[in-house]
Amino acid sequence: MSTVEESIDVDVPVRVVYDQWATFEDFPKFMDGVEEVRQLDDRRAHWRTRIAGLSREFETEVVERVPGERVAWRTTGESVKHTGTVDFEPLGATRTRVRMTMVFQPTGLAEKAADKLGVLGLQVRGDLRRFKRFVEDLAAGTGPRPSPEGS
Template identity: 75%
Template sequence: MSKVQESIDVDVPVRVVYDQWTSFERFPEFMEGVEEVRQLDDLHAHWKTKIAGLSREFETEFTERIPDERVSWRTTTEDVKHTGMVSLEPIDATHTRVSMTMDFQPTGFAEKAADKLGVLERMVRGDLRRFKHFVEEHGVDPGTRGDGPGTGA
């Protein structure tokens, strides 16, 4: 197993960050290689990715969703193995630290080589930078609440 850990500070309140992060269908707007995320129910999502020419489809199960604090997941398909967590830490009333941790099992020559070269770390770092820009630009999007009604907007 390999591990990636990255963090970034964003200039929006923790509630806004959580609301945007749990709008999983919007991930393709800021995540490199993610073509589609479709939330199937409160606990499951279906993903379509294409990274370095390799297309994959897999499902994840949310193992923990604590509003304004963290979202954890694991894959439920055999050919893609990873777990992850995004934790949110309020810095003050208008700033939040977003930290992502992923454990993954590279398979095949290409994935193992990419792992050795640090490709996933760079992708996660880039995804967090794009998320920072995305959430600071979009703020609260009414109706995208990931865990129920009301956003304070």
């Protein structure tokens, strides 16, 4: 098992940041490689991803939800194995720290090699930077701006 932890500070109040993160269908707008997230019910979502040429579909289940503070999930089924948490820490009235932790089991040669090279950590760091821009633009009323490739 491997663990990745990354954080970023966002210039938006914690409740706005949490509410936007909890809108899973918007993940393709800022998560590189996520093609679709479809909410199945209040706890489960179906994901379709394509990362490094590898397509995957899987389901996740929210195992903990504390509004304004935390979302934790795990994958279900056999194809993809990971768990994660996103914690939201207010840093004043208009600033929030977002901390993501993922624990995953790489399978296959390509995933194991990518794990050794720290690819998931780079992916999570980039996704958090894109999320920061996305939620700050929405909060400013300017809407999401196009993201430069790979940022």
